[in-house]
Amino acid sequence: MSAGGDDERRRAELVTALGAVRARIAAACADAGRDPSSVTLVAVSKTRPASDIATLARIGVTDVGESKDQEARAKIAELAGPPYPPVELRWHLVGRLQTNKARSVVSYAHAVHSVDRRKLIRALADAAVAESRPTPLDVFVQVSLDGDPDRGGVPAAGVAELADAVAERPQLRLRGVMAVPPLGADPDSAFARLADVSHALRAAHPKADAISAGMSEDLEAAVRHGSTHVRVGSALLGRRSPVVG
Template identity: 45%
Template sequence: MGAPAPSELAARLSAIDERIADAARAAGRAPEEITRIVVTKFHPAALVRELHALGVSAVGENRQQELTAKATELADLDLQWHFIGQGQTNKAGAIRRSAEVVHSVDRDRFADALHRAADGDDVLDVLVQINLTDDPGRGGVAPDAATALAEHVLSLPSLRLRGVMAVAPLDEEPASAFARLRGIADGIRTIEPTATWISAGMTGDFVEAIAAGATHLRIGSAITGPRPDRG
């Protein structure tokens, strides 16, 4: 399946932004305090260029290779690249060279690898990813270890701790999961008051995320349409 026609893309983007604004106002929040990140996994760079023409500035990628390729091809555009996938330590340098924000710091070793990849005195914005499930194989640090990981990130001068990120479990109501995340975020802010970002909420649950205080939403298919066939 190809990319949506520009008019269709604009309509999807506008519809999502209206829903975000409505959800923010319902939660007593200003829509302007919420950053909408468009996740373009498996979509071509040409779609990102169309999104940019529609006013999109924040783009998310799950895979390092795709992040690097698109960021290189679209270097002429003013885009903020967010890496939201599971990070491998041996790819930390490539991730850091292309991303302005890394949402998925879930262990000391990955944080250390990102720090070692610093170029000069540049500072990378990062979030601690929290695993809200009972499956230790899922991405993210266990909630009871989140503060320790945040403290480790704070010890690395080339990383700036911005807050937390999580994906709601499939077997729990999103509102409940995001309330737990909010509690963890509040705890981390007691050691770093400027770590105010909460990256939570995707196409199916961003309304609940906004109600729980999410500042960054990661929305893909509702804007981009179905992912293209990779075959």
């Protein structure tokens, strides 16, 4: 099959997958009495090629999630030239972020979903100043629901302190909270706890009303408990071999 045929086949696959994911979000919102437009679909494109991002943009998905700065920058550079037409994308860093990547991230990212320590808050804010970033960087405080340090996040008891630290920096905009359910945990129970954390946060920061929660396997449970940003990879893009180291 020609390259053009491969492109059309991949586009058809993504159109079908996107329809299925949007149908799941719509059904979950209907069950929860919510407007589907209140949920942002973030296409997590880690290990997928830049061509998939370009195709998703053409069919209406412009919020893109990456776990690694290096991979995001490589794809941004590739998408900046031919054969890809110019497109406005909103890049979301959804993986753990090292402070030495802060200056790179603030140069292109719309949001960072994995802020879990003061040192990272300072690094992002200072980098935004150094880069003369024109708009605040959206920030989600990552909550650890199981206390596993290898998975990132701050315990629920530490969310208020980090949120205050974010709010003190005009270069950052506190959007809300993010979490990944503990391994093997019931998603409903995990997302209910995250909703409680979000409710407590809004008492001090009313505008921090976003919840980044839910992935391919559990987005319905996340929407049920108020998620505003679902981070979907395999259900949208399929399971593929890594293409970026």
